[in-house]
Amino acid sequence: MRKFCCVLLALLPASAFAYSxxxxxxxxxxxxxxxxSDVDGDISSIQLxxxxSNDAVCTVTFSNGPEAxxxxxxxxxxxKSTNTTVKFNRAIIKMRIALxxxxx
Known part of the structure; x- marks a missing residue:
């Protein structure tokens, strides 16, 4: 039981990199x-x-806070569907996307 608790506590930081x-x-x-979705700590993605029955033109604005x-x-x-991703210089805390x- 003690080993199970240690493993569970060790895995806890792995789930902490997800952002809203x-x-x-x-x-x-x-x-x-x-x-x-969040791809990595500094990469975000949106699937459209x-x-x-008509083609669509979309503008996606990703905002991370202090960065442009x-x-x-x-x-x-x-x-059809398409994916759009963006990489920031800093770790993302909260991502705001305007579609x-x-x-x-």
Whole structure:
């Protein structure tokens, strides 16, 4: 039992690098769904799925706080999905993502 508790305590810091992700979206006239995830301590990712019949143009702004926001512009074809990632210079504590999509 003592060994089990030591192993459990040793694994505790491994789960501590996850950070919270807040996504605000402004989607006009397209059927876009998203899934945001943390890849590493300084890398964040968002997967965009287009369920509509029109292509979509999306602007994704990643904000980490003290660093300048990073903006990515992607086109998501109808019925397809795409991934967008960003790497920051510092460790991410809280990620804020602003997603804006319009039909192409």
């Amino acid at each position: 992700i807040d996504v605000t979206k402004k989607i006009d006239g397209v059927s876009i769904d998203y899934r945001a 799925n287009n369920y509509g 926001p990073r903006t990515r512009k992607v086109t998501v074809p109808a019925g 804006a999509c319009t039909p192409k």
